Amino acid sequence: MVSENSDASGGDSTALALKILVAGGFGVGKTTLVGAVSEIRPLRTEELLSEAGQSVDDTDGVGRKVTTTVAMDFGRITIRSGLSLYLFGTPGQDRFWFLWDELSTGALGAVVLADTRRLEDCFPAVDYFEHRRIPFVVAVNCFADARAYGAQDVSRALDLDRGTPVVLCDARDRDSGKEVLIRLVEYAGRVHTARLLESVG
Numbered sequence: 001m002v003s004e005n006s007d008a009s010g011g012d013s014t015a016l017a018l019k020i021l022v023a024g025g026f027g028v029g030k031t032t033l034v035g036a037v038s039e040i041r042p043l044r045t046e047e048l049l050s051e052a053g054q055s056v057d058d059t060d061g062v063g064r065k066v067t068t069t070v071a072m073d074f075g076r077i078t079i080r081s082g083l084s085l086y087l088f089g090t091p092g093q094d095r096f097w098f099l100w101d102e103l104s105t106g107a108l109g110a111v112v113l114a115d116t117r118r119l120e121d122c123f124p125a126v127d128y129f130e131h132r133r134i135p136f137v138v139a140v141n142c143f144a145d146a147r148a149y150g151a152q153d154v155s156r157a158l159d160l161d162r163g164t165p166v167v168l169c170d171a172r173d174r175d176s177g178k179e180v181l182i183r184l185v186e187y188a189g190r191v192h193t194a195r196l197l198e199s200v201g
Contacts, residue, residue, distance in 0.1 A: 017084045019106050020184065022073070023128070024113035025121025026092035029141040029171035031073050033113065034089045037177040038075025072103060077181065085181055092121075100128060109188035110136040111180055113171065117146045119157055126158055135188040137165040139180045 022030045035042045073089030088103050104110075110129050114122040122138070129136040140154055149157075151166040160166070165187050170176045 015082050015084065017086055018108045018185065020085050020087050020181065021104060021107050021110040021134075022087055022089040022113065023100070023110055023125040023136075024090075024092060025115065025118055025125070028092065028113040028115045028118070028121065030089040030092065030113055033111070033139075033141075033169075033171040033177050033180075034073040034075040034087050036172055036174050037077045037181065038087065039078060040076050043072075043074040072099065077178065079178075079182060079185065083185075085185070087181075090125075097124070104128075104132065104134060107134060108192070109184050110134055111184055112136050112138045114138050114140045114154065114158075115143060115146065116140060116149050116154070117143065119154070123158070126160070130161065135184075135191040137167060137180065137184045137187055139167050139169045139171075141171045142168055 022033055024030055031042075072091065073087070075087040075089075076084055077087065078084045088107075090100055090103055091097075110125075112122050112125045112129065126136075126138070138154065138158065138160065140149070140151070142148070151168065155164070155166045165183055167180055167183055169180050
């Protein structure tokens with residue numbers, strides 16, 4: 001996703017806009033991360049949790065959660081001059097996974113948010129991106145009441161492919177979220193470059 005802009009002096013400057021997905025289980029902090037890092041007012045498609053959804057959505061461990069994303073979240077952040085990231089937060093519940101194929105089209109990579117209290121909830125996202133060969137990093141959202149685990153412990157527990165980065169973060173903190181995104185861009189860049197070299201070699 002590349003856009004070209006002309007500056008006021010008449011010279012052309014090319015700005016690069018990259019599409020990034022923010023995925024993970026229900027209630028892991030995807031909407032919070034997108035909102036924390038976005039430099040524009042984020043688009044949110046949250047609805048109140050209903051009694052009808054109680055039999056479908058597993059709210060164990062996130063009892064204080066009262067809303068849920070039903071389509072996507074959207075935000076934008078400028079990493080440096082000429083490089084912006086468009087962030088698309090995916091819905092976490094199984095019944096909305098049909099949206100993932102549309103959202104993932106053209107994505108450079110993804111952040112898979114993980115909660116160590118419900119680590120199994122991020123397995124579907126890990127599987128999704130591995131099978132589609134979309135580079136991703138796992139970002140462990142460090143909740144205050146969650147037991148602390150190191151990056152290597154999480155990597156082993158998720159059986160990640162060798163080299164897949166695992167980072168610790170606070171989804172509420174802009175600087176922490178930005179570091180996660182920078183790590184993803186760097187990693188995805190290496191992966192895509194290696195694949196390009198393989199294809200021409």
